[in-house]
Amino acid sequence: MDDRWNEGRTNAWKLWEEIVPLGYKGSYGIVSAYIRKKRTSPRPVTAQPPAPRVVTRWILSRPESLTEVEQIRLKAVLADCPALDALTGHVRSFAQILTERQGERLPEWLDAVRQDDLPSLHTLAAGIDRDRDAVIAGFTLPWNSGVVEGHVNRIILWNQQCQVVCL
Incomplete structure (x- = not known):
């Protein structure tokens, strides 16, 4: 019954x-x-699954910056979804390559991504492959174009303001 x-x-x-x-x-x-x-009779209380935005934040955060509860909840989510678990591993290793300027590890990362059935990461990997040398240099070399990009952005904003005033 x-x-x-x-x-x-x-x-x-x-x-x-x-x-x-x-x-x-x-x-x-x-x-x-x-x-x-x-x-x-009271119904058993079940935990509400975390929102996708929350899980995304947990995945994109450094593991040591998560609270113990967040780590436990993320571990439970990843245990229920092997594809998300694989994605998390790739995202975190990519972040390490980027933040620690280890561009020489990029080909190894691309090979690992291609081993998993994650089409969205395959698209990213194909895009990186088109400019592999430039991406590796950007991840490895100490120079960047931040100042130039700042000037370009300032010029674009100035140009937009001038157009508004002239109208």
Whole structure:
């Protein structure tokens, strides 16, 4: 009877009619009391799954910066989804290559990505491959174009302001 309850069958009379032909010898009153008890008993509390945005933040954060509870919850989410677990490993190793300026490890990372069935990462890997030498240099060399990009951004904003004033 619990299986039928879990399927959404909550009418005591219909449940009683269903189990009598199966050999049930009890009265309708017993079935009714059982269903009444099920209706009024507290339901087990289940943890709400974390929002995708929260899981994304956990994956993109340094593991040591997560609280113990966040680490446990992330571990549970990753245990339920092997593809997300593999993605997390790739994201974190890519972040390490980027932040520790280890561009020489990029080909190894690209090979590891291609081993897993993660189409979105395959797209990223193909894009990186098109400019592999430049990406490796960007991950390895100490120079960057940040100052130039800042000047370009300032010029674009200035140009947009001039257009608004001229209109």
